[in-house]
Amino acid sequence: MFEDRGYKRTFYSAPQSVTSLFAAFLEPSITVGVFLGVSAWFDEPIGRSDLTLCLLIFALTFPGRNRFGDRPLNTAVDISSSWVSLLFILALCGYATRSLTLFNGQVLLWWMLITPTLQWLAYFGFRKALRYAASRPENRRSAVVVGAGNLGVKVAQAFRARGDIGLEFLGYFDDRADDRVDVDAAIQRLGSLKQVAPFIREHGVHEVYITLPLGSQPRIVELLEQVQGTTASVFFVPDVFGISIIQGRLQDMNGVPVVGLCETPFTGTNRLVKRVSDIVLASCILVLIAPVLALIAIGIKLSSPGPVIFRQRRNGLDGGEIIVYKFRSMRTQDDGDVIRQATKDDERITPFGAFLRRTSLDELPQFINVLQGRMSIVGPRPHAVAHNEQYRQLIKAYMVRHKVKPGITGWAQIHGLRGETNTIEKMQSRVEYDLEYLRNWSLGLDLQIIARTVKVVFFDRNAY
Numbered sequence: 001m002f003e004d005r006g007y008k009r010t011f012y013s014a015p016q017s018v019t020s021l022f023a024a025f026l027e028p029s030i031t032v033g034v035f036l037g038v039s040a041w042f043d044e045p046i047g048r049s050d051l052t053l054c055l056l057i058f059a060l061t062f063p064g065r066n067r068f069g070d071r072p073l074n075t076a077v078d079i080s081s082s083w084v085s086l087l088f089i090l091a092l093c094g095y096a097t098r099s100l101t102l103f104n105g106q107v108l109l110w111w112m113l114i115t116p117t118l119q120w121l122a123y124f125g126f127r128k129a130l131r132y133a134a135s136r137p138e139n140r141r142s143a144v145v146v147g148a149g150n151l152g153v154k155v156a157q158a159f160r161a162r163g164d165i166g167l168e169f170l171g172y173f174d175d176r177a178d179d180r181v182d183v184d185a186a187i188q189r190l191g192s193l194k195q196v197a198p199f200i201r202e203h204g205v206h207e208v209y210i211t212l213p214l215g216s217q218p219r220i221v222e223l224l225e226q227v228q229g230t231t232a233s234v235f236f237v238p239d240v241f242g243i244s245i246i247q248g249r250l251q252d253m254n255g256v257p258v259v260g261l262c263e264t265p266f267t268g269t270n271r272l273v274k275r276v277s278d279i280v281l282a283s284c285i286l287v288l289i290a291p292v293l294a295l296i297a298i299g300i301k302l303s304s305p306g307p308v309i310f311r312q313r314r315n316g317l318d319g320g321e322i323i324v325y326k327f328r329s330m331r332t333q334d335d336g337d338v339i340r341q342a343t344k345d346d347e348r349i350t351p352f353g354a355f356l357r358r359t360s361l362d363e364l365p366q367f368i369n370v371l372q373g374r375m376s377i378v379g380p381r382p383h384a385v386a387h388n389e390q391y392r393q394l395i396k397a398y399m400v401r402h403k404v405k406p407g408i409t410g411w412a413q414i415h416g417l418r419g420e421t422n423t424i425e426k427m428q429s430r431v432e433y434d435l436e437y438l439r440n441w442s443l444g445l446d447l448q449i450i451a452r453t454v455k456v457v458f459f460d461r462n463a464y
Helices: 018-041 048-061 072-097 105-135 150-161 183-187 193-203 214-227 269-303 351-358 366-372 385-391 398-403 424-439 443-459
Strands: 141-146 167-173 189-191 207-210 233-236 249-253 256-260 309-315 321-327 376-378 407-409
Touching: 018 048, 018 105, 048 072, 048 443, 072 105, 072 269, 072 443, 141 150, 141 193, 150 167, 150 183, 167 193, 183 189, 189 193, 193 214, 207 214, 214 233, 269 321, 269 351, 269 366, 269 376, 269 443, 309 385, 321 366, 366 376, 366 407, 376 443, 385 398, 398 424, 407 443
Parallel strands: 141 167, 141 207, 167 189, 207 233, 376 407
Antiparallel strands: 249 256, 309 321
């Protein structure tokens, strides 16, 4: 009816919550504010270099992560690791640009000590405040779940896990017999679907979550018609746990609602942030390691005949073929349709090459790939084209990892999944970590991975 009058039905994505918006600015504001406050305490004038540092800090920490739902100990660990990663990056930039002497040492020391402590206190305090506000009677909201299956139970568990949202779960509605629903849900069953609307009106229920399968569409339509006669907010929870959701989001295409299930996290400003951080970090690192690159090249030429750089075809962004550089560590240069993975005590590996592979120094030329735009510093590790053709047929959602540029290091590598993947299970685990990275990407996560990679390189022995 509305279309006939020239109106357009528009499906809006949910606006960002006030809490999320506050969290986005909290960490960057504290980081910059502490620096300026400590500078004022030591009567240090704010110069151009200080303002430049503040802008860089804000850019690297924005948006801050919403940790209000995390446990205090997890928050402390996360803040500490992110802070150490940020300091490591800033130190590299300062060393490369010879700008460390421009800042007061006492200011930097107290800033480094106070900032993470104040961040944790702020998150802990606001977390307590949110839970207190959510517990007040005027802020409590009641909710019911329609559908007493596994998905309905997941929704109810999510309510209980978030004490800061002020949602009180009342129970389930389902037409099925007790032996066809979840055991725990059967105990909290409130009635059948026809009883949903009367229950809402009688008890003043605020929110209704529908978790019925799409096969129940006629029942869902009938239920919606009944519930629309109440004041309750209605939410539909699709059962998508059987597929890999990557950066799921709701979009509006000229009035047509489109649900994105698998999309790269690097769109819009995220893409710009990722590329700028890659260029800045790769440039600084290449300047710092130039002498190391020269020494490794000499060592390769002296230890075995052949080229210094090994070029291999890999699959990059969107599965496109790219050329990846590595220091040659083997006597052979396999790049055909069938490639045998390197194994422990592999006879093809030279003695000097074994050292390079164990310390991951053979990967250093890939910083050039980063500057070329073929790779990123952090991302799923690229596999040989031959291996991709093999595993894409064996592992579900294997090619989804190519929604982003491959990386020199990644979430899987810092969790011990380096070196040979001689079983399907090992490759499956690597892919699962890669997909988790795609779901949860942030600049802070990249910095954390870079910092933890340094530790893995020196103490992990899985690579050879």
